[in-house]
Amino acid sequence: MKSEAIVQAEEVRATQRMKRNQAWQIVFIALFTSLLAFFVLIITMVELEGSKPKRDYQRLVNNLYQDSVHLKKQLGLEWLHVENTLSKGVRFTLDESDLAKQDLFAPARARVNPRYLPYINRFVLFLDELDLPTYGQRHQKLVNSILRPDEKFQVTIRVEGHTDASPLAKTALYRSNFELSTFRAYAIMSLLKLYTGLPDHFFAIAGYGSFRPVTNNPLEPANRRVEIYLVPQLVPVEEGP
Template structure:
């Protein structure tokens, strides 16, 4: 009886190997706590990654989180903002290259280069590209457009979309069978610029679109000769990525 009782007493409690195993787990825990203490974690991105894994592994349906977490949205917006900043730097570089060309050729009063909400704006004033009442490109204008096209074929801008917009003043067209109104003139001018950029300057056609606005998008009141000259223009807009979806490319 005493021997059987000793065997039962020996079986009571945890096995002896558990003591060693517990010590090992404790040491590992301490090790990872130390690693964590020495590390720096971006909470937003960490949360986004964890939530993404939960969805993709089937913990949550459809690979989505249970609710819209602000940290996840902020993390995605942070990446988006980085891309926007990189794009802005590229546009600034292009603006500087254009301004250098304009200054070297004494065209400061003829071409405006500006960054606006849609992207980089190149504004050709009055008769820079065309003679009054005509839509055929001037020879000197082709040289300038070719320089612009070469810039837009650089790696930084090879995926950028380009919109060409024709504008006129409010004076009606007189005695022209080819252009009955300013609508036809503005559209034809924009189309001829696009055609040149495609056929002679080598820009891919799917990057370009043309629009004519006649007199209805003025930049100044059509009340003086000087203001009307400002409204007679062709705008070339290199679009920012976020504005492409609102443009007629898809």
């Protein structure tokens, strides 16, 4: 039988070995963490360097957003909501609760409520002040970073139409909510085109039917709406005038 002194000595040596092992593990973990952080940093730097056009595009969108917010305040357009979506450009929506106290569109109709025409005219003034045809020239350095051969830069005015989820009657003017939403987008686009005098290639439309409601109840009138986007983009040169 081992004496008590021998047992205590073995316990001390075992404790020392354990401490040495723990110290080595701590050093190994610290070294591995440092190497991992170094490689992550290198990879991140490479990715950032390789995505410069993407970052410059996002700067263009952000510049357009900042200019829009500043101009909105300057013109006193409190009813105009401005949002930077990054991927889709700058989104503009009309707050109907602050405007005519009526819906922009009647149920199953694409005709714009005449009470909204003064606000649309104010938005046209807003677009005129932004001077979209020369926007790329004012940010030429960023545009040059994303520009590719046989392409040109422009800010497209994209109008997206929406409906509520009410089914259309068989006698309705439109065959589906998709068609109705597209005609709503077209109605607003036509007014903007008429009042701004911009060429056709500055405009685009889309209809989403009732698939993108903004309220919990998709039947509510607030879903009968349009959203307007200003989208910095590259287009083929041959599509221009």
